Amino acid sequence: MDNTQISATAEFDVIVEAGQLERAYWRDVWQFRELFLFLAWKDVLVRYKQTAIGVAWSVIRPILTMVVFTVIFGRVAKLPSDGDTPYAIMVYSALLPWQMFAAAFSDAGNSMVSNSNMIRKVYFPRVMLPAASMVVSLVDFLISFGIFVILMAYYQFVPDIRILLLPLLLLLALAFALGIGLIVSSLNVKYRDFRFIIPFIVQFGLYVSPVGFSSSVVPDQWRLLYSLNPMVGVIDGFRWCILGDVVDFYLPGLAASIVLTISILVFGLAFFRKSERTFADTI
Numbered sequence: 001m002d003n004t005q006i007s008a009t010a011e012f013d014v015i016v017e018a019g020q021l022e023r024a025y026w027r028d029v030w031q032f033r034e035l036f037l038f039l040a041w042k043d044v045l046v047r048y049k050q051t052a053i054g055v056a057w058s059v060i061r062p063i064l065t066m067v068v069f070t071v072i073f074g075r076v077a078k079l080p081s082d083g084d085t086p087y088a089i090m091v092y093s094a095l096l097p098w099q100m101f102a103a104a105f106s107d108a109g110n111s112m113v114s115n116s117n118m119i120r121k122v123y124f125p126r127v128m129l130p131a132a133s134m135v136v137s138l139v140d141f142l143i144s145f146g147i148f149v150i151l152m153a154y155y156q157f158v159p160d161i162r163i164l165l166l167p168l169l170l171l172l173a174l175a176f177a178l179g180i181g182l183i184v185s186s187l188n189v190k191y192r193d194f195r196f197i198i199p200f201i202v203q204f205g206l207y208v209s210p211v212g213f214s215s216s217v218v219p220d221q222w223r224l225l226y227s228l229n230p231m232v233g234v235i236d237g238f239r240w241c242i243l244g245d246v247v248d249f250y251l252p253g254l255a256a257s258i259v260l261t262i263s264i265l266v267f268g269l270a271f272f273r274k275s276e277r278t279f280a281d282t283i
Contacts, residue, residue: 040132043132059144062096062147063147093238094212100137104134104181106202109184110133111130112283113192127273130182131178134177141170162241166238169241172230172257176260180268182271190282214248215250224252227250231257236254
């Protein structure tokens with residue numbers, strides 16, 4: 001009888017305290033991998049459920065943004081393009097990583113609050129929620145990239161083999177989005193004001209990142225400081241992979257993006273893990 005009670009208590013402790021040790025936590029993440037796939041698929045379905053034009057939103061948004069930026073920065077402000085590259089291609093090649101990052105960050109930042117019922121009812125590694133929510137942005141990226149292929153065909157523009165490096169830059173952008181998404185999602189649980197800050201960060205970041213213009217317009221003495229925005233290195237890398245040597249590729253900027261992204265991701269994971277224990281009580 002005593003042995004049974006001890007075993008039952010030990011089992012109960014494992015369920016309640018699951019994931020408190022780092023080794024146990026990441027083991028739990030692997031064991032719950034099917035839940036991750038389910039959450040990601042659910043988010044993809046919810047994104048386009050009961051929408052009038054469905055996945056076309058993934059096409060309309062970058063095209064309209066490209067047109068506006070091309071007119072304002074290319075025609076009105078007359079900012080230079082990279083070499084002889086059509087301005088529309090230069091802008092769209094930057095919109096691809098930026099809009100994926102913006103969507104991933106927004107979804108990750110709101111993931112904990114939007115799934116509050118699940119958090120209160122059952123245990124699972126909470127990091128799965130912001131990570132799974134980012135899959136939708138990856139789906140949008142693939143759709144938008146298909147339109148970009150059509151745009152390049154229209155301008156008879158053919159990239160070289162370096163375009164195969166795009167997945168690495170894509171991974172860098174997702175890592176950055178996950179890092180700050182983990183921080184904001186944790187703060188959003190306790191301070192609901194952060195749901196208003198997320199759109200502001202996205203809007204502000206759009207204009208301080210080299211989306212509508214080439215980062216070569218930034219004076220050389222400010223180039224490294226400007227690259228402290230990790231998306232600068234990602235966007236410049238995307239353009240270099242797609243447009244080739246006509247891009248003024250700033251290697252220290254990419255190095256800064258990698259170092260900052262890794263630092264933010266590590267800090268975000270640590271901050272999220274520290275805050276995770278109080279989510280069920282606070283949310």
